Amino acid sequence: MPTRRANARPPEGPAQGGRGRDPNTRPSPGLLEADVAVVGAGAAGLYTALTAARQGARVALVSATPLAESASYWAQGGLAAAIAFDDSPQLHLEDTIAAGRGAVRPSAAEVLCAEAPARVQELEQLGVRFDADRRGRLALGLEGGHSARRIAHAGGSATGRRITRQLSALVAEDERIAVLERRRAAGLWMVDGRAVGLVCDDGRAIATRAAVLATGGAAALWARTTNPPGAVGAGMVIAHAAGAALADLELMQFHPTAVVAPDGAGDDVDGFLITEAIRGEGATLLDEDGERFVDELAPRDEVARAIQDRLRESSATAVRLDMRAVDAGRFPNVVATLRRAGIDPAREPIPVAALDEPPAARGAPPPLASVRAPDATPVPETRAALWRHAGLVRTPEGLRELASDPHPLARLIAACALAREESRGVHRRADHAELDPALDLKHAVSRPQRAPSFERWE
Numbered sequence: 001m002p003t004r005r006a007n008a009r010p011p012e013g014p015a016q017g018g019r020g021r022d023p024n025t026r027p028s029p030g031l032l033e034a035d036v037a038v039v040g041a042g043a044a045g046l047y048t049a050l051t052a053a054r055q056g057a058r059v060a061l062v063s064a065t066p067l068a069e070s071a072s073y074w075a076q077g078g079l080a081a082a083i084a085f086d087d088s089p090q091l092h093l094e095d096t097i098a099a100g101r102g103a104v105r106p107s108a109a110e111v112l113c114a115e116a117p118a119r120v121q122e123l124e125q126l127g128v129r130f131d132a133d134r135r136g137r138l139a140l141g142l143e144g145g146h147s148a149r150r151i152a153h154a155g156g157s158a159t160g161r162r163i164t165r166q167l168s169a170l171v172a173e174d175e176r177i178a179v180l181e182r183r184r185a186a187g188l189w190m191v192d193g194r195a196v197g198l199v200c201d202d203g204r205a206i207a208t209r210a211a212v213l214a215t216g217g218a219a220a221l222w223a224r225t226t227n228p229p230g231a232v233g234a235g236m237v238i239a240h241a242a243g244a245a246l247a248d249l250e251l252m253q254f255h256p257t258a259v260v261a262p263d264g265a266g267d268d269v270d271g272f273l274i275t276e277a278i279r280g281e282g283a284t285l286l287d288e289d290g291e292r293f294v295d296e297l298a299p300r301d302e303v304a305r306a307i308q309d310r311l312r313e314s315s316a317t318a319v320r321l322d323m324r325a326v327d328a329g330r331f332p333n334v335v336a337t338l339r340r341a342g343i344d345p346a347r348e349p350i351p352v353a354a355l356d357e358p359p360a361a362r363g364a365p366p367p368l369a370s371v372r373a374p375d376a377t378p379v380p381e382t383r384a385a386l387w388r389h390a391g392l393v394r395t396p397e398g399l400r401e402l403a404s405d406p407h408p409l410a411r412l413i414a415a416c417a418l419a420r421e422e423s424r425g426v427h428r429r430a431d432h433a434e435l436d437p438a439l440d441l442k443h444a445v446s447r448p449q450r451a452p453s454f455e456r457w458e
């Protein structure tokens with residue numbers, strides 16, 4: 001990651017602080033001050049840091065992992081924005097609400113759809129080069145759940161890589177942004193219920209007027225995942241430990257077309273996500289008899305469920321994604337990864353499956369031990385338990401077992417999934433197969449020390 005390091009050697013790092021001293025108890029290393037502390041260097045964190053700096057703020061950007069380990073870097077298909085002349089934010093909103101199965105917060109979706117075209121334009125102004133058609137206009141892809149072509153992409157299917165590279169180069173140049181690489185935020189520094197800073201796992205405190213937790217999602221808590229290993233919901237655990245409410249934990253998307261790699265193909269290929277933009281360009285899903293069995297452009301949860309049903313009926317381990325009729329040149333990184341695994345998508349369909357299984361008076365900085373949130377790193381047993389009990393189909397018995405898992409976020413996920421006694425979109429309960437209209441627009445909210453409660457969000 002081409003970033004400028006801030007205080008790469010902390011004043012009281014191991015050299016001065018004494019080898020082997022416990023960071024929980026040693027005095028806080030030198031205090032760093034900033035207007036805004038941003039945790040996470042994915043697209044959200046990088047963009048937040050740049051935006052705050054452009055408004056004149058001094059920013060501290062804390063990143064646990066190198067760039068290539070953020071989900072943003074891995075994102076393939078692109079960004080949805082109603083840019084085409086025959087499209088509109090209103091149509092985009094209608095598609096979003098329909099795909100959300102009554103669980104979408106309309107006011108949030110409105111902002112998303114209304115602002116998306118301007119955000120794409122802004123990324124272009126920041127130097128991100130999106131793919132263009134022959135006339136120089138943005139080339140827009142089609143994806144599941146969308147009734148119009150509205151996916152802006154870069155480098156074929158390397159959109160996330162292009163965006164994060166460009167944004168991190170701008171961050172590196174920006175004098176107002178101090179980057180603390182390979183540091184992990186461990187807890188929020190709270191005074192009177194307000195965050196006045198944060199503390200990293202080496203004990204360093206950052207005093208700030210605002211802290212933004214942009215640590216990505218929690219999909220890597222599940223045993224099989226398309227996400228990088230750092231996506232374990234660290235920010236959610238930190239926020240919850242500091243008193244924040246979390247919502248919608250039971251709703252986890254399972255991507256329908258992740259590669260089932262042949263034996264010996266390597267870990268980087270098994271579970272590799274094949275962007276649905278490829279289905280948008282005409283790739284089809286075939287069962288073991290070579291027959292199509294689902295509308296490939298239906299919303300993801302529908303496609304994932306159709307694949308799982310077909311696998312259960314046939315006892316096969318994978319269905320096939322046939323992209324032989326698609327221009328492979330548009331998706332160079334997908335083709336290269338598949339070829340490494342011995343699969344030539346120009347000649348043969350690809351085996352894929354459902355991966356079934358969100359300036360105050362502050363005094364002296366607190367010692368790490370007093371603010372440290374529970375460790376978000378899952379043990380393999382937790383990942384296996386989430387996969388088993390909080391996958392595509394959930395049972396109350398399995399969820400109750402998960403509710404006593406040692407991982408704090410796994411327990412909260414189980415509690416929310418138990419509370420939602422219905423099947424809706426990605427959340428499917430074996431004992432409550434139908435959608436419950438009484439839960440339309442209702443979100444399971446998890447507050448510290450309380451059982452989840454349902455709140456209606458307009």
Ligand SMILES: Cc1cc2nc3c(=O)[nH]c(=O)nc-3n(C[C@H](O)[C@H](O)[C@H](O)COP(=O)(O)OP(=O)(O)OC[C@H]3O[C@@H](n4cnc5c(N)ncnc54)[C@H](O)[C@@H]3O)c2cc1C
Nearest residue numbers: 040041042043044064065071072075076077078185215216
């Ligand atoms: C394979 C794949 C393909 C995808 N394709 C698309 C797509 O085509 N279109 C689309 O819209 N979305 C796509 N997504 C989803 C999209 O990538 C994510 O929703 C988005 O990138 C999330 O961005 P983020 O900045 O919030 O989090 P991330 O990119 O995950 O970044 C999180 C950052 O937080 C850091 N971090 C975590 N914990 C700590 C801590 N305790 N202290 C300090 N730093 C911490 C991590 O190191 C990382 O830098 C895809 C995801 C994957 C995995």
